[in-house]
Structure formats: C-alpha cells, structure tokens
Amino acid sequence: MELKTYPDREMLAMGLADELASALKNCLLVHERASFCVPGGSSPGETFSTLSGVDLDWGRVHVFLNDERWVPEDHARSNTALLKRTLLTDRAAAAVHVPLVNDAETPEAGIPDLAPAFEAELPISLLLLGMGEDMHTASLFPGADRLADAMADDAPILMAMRAEGAGEPRVTLTRRVLAGAMETHVLIMGDAKREALERARKRDPLTAPIAAFLRDATVHWAP
C-alpha cells in the first residue's frame, strides 16, 4: 500500500483527479477503451468535478459505480444521480455510463438484467474506492448478510447486500471483480477514516472488507 497525504481536501481533489486522468489516458493509449469504476458517497464530489473537465477521449471511457443504494434516481441517496451531476458532465458527459440500478422492486430482481453488461467491462482498468469509518468499501459491509459470499473467489459479478449500517438494500460489485482491477486508488478524508484505515491493515477482510484491496492500492488522504 502507498499512502499519499495532502494538506487539504482541495489539494487532494486536484492531485487525485490528475492521477486518475493520467491513468485513463495511459490506458487509452494501449486499449480500445477503459473501464473506470467509482464510489458513490459524499467524498469524491470535488475530485469528480475536477476530472469531468479534463480533456481526454471520454467516449472510450466506460464509467460505473462500485455499488448502489437500491433507490430511484430521484432519491436523495442515489449514487447514480450524484455520479451524473458530478462526473458525467462537462467533457466527461461523453463517457459511456453502465447502470447499476433499474426499476425492479429489489436488487435480487434487478440484478439479472444488469449483470450481463458488466461481463464486457472486466477487468476493471481503473478502480477508485471509498471507505466508511466501519471499514466497509463498496457495499461490502462488516456484518452484512451475504458478505462471505461476496468475498468468495467464485462470487458472481454483482450481488445484493443488506447490512445494518447500509440504510437501504444495496447492489455491489463483488470482491473478486473489484480486486481484479489493473490499478486501485482509495479516497479517504478526516482523522476517523485514517484511524480506521490503520485498524483495517491489521484485520481480516471479513471483519474489515477494505483490507482486501489495500495491498496494491494507493490511498489518498487529507484531514
């Protein structure tokens, strides 16, 4: 794991957006397209806004979320709506968005229609993860109902997930899919998350799911 620290959140957003843009450009030099898998939540907004203005061949970039809350797009907690507002705008509006939610009643009912589109996106070219203070990442929450299945080597691409800390039901890419990414970055802010990161480094992924992704990751942190 490599840890990059920034003096403040604005510097983090600039530095991280720069690094992600370079990774996408390098990928597009040698591949027809790049798959870019990103977190929801509140942390990445500024990074996404900066990145959305970068001049690169966005039409060859396929963007999708790590996980989604099973809510309609007009819901305040929709990661999809956030993604469209902050990243898939400006120059990045030309990117191809691969949806992770549909209007089925439950994630279990919706996944069969969503999963096939992800087959063509693997391996993920560039992965950005967030992390909660409970050491969850994507919707791989400690104590979640199907965490062990989602961490298994033979997990499907997408799984439904329910957990106490999650709020609503979720859909998440599974560990093997996320861990297969060619390049991984983790975005965390604040002292509590820095402490959680240090705790996770000494723990098993089944109690600290972020630990499954740290070995080859670059972690970006600002106070």
Ligand SMILES: O=C(O)[C@H](O)[C@@H](O)[C@H](O)[C@H](O)COP(=O)(O)O
């Ligand atoms: O849908 C989600 O909740 C996310 O994808 C999740 O894994 C997120 O990255 C962390 O919970 C951190 O969220 P914050 O950035 O809001 O702290």
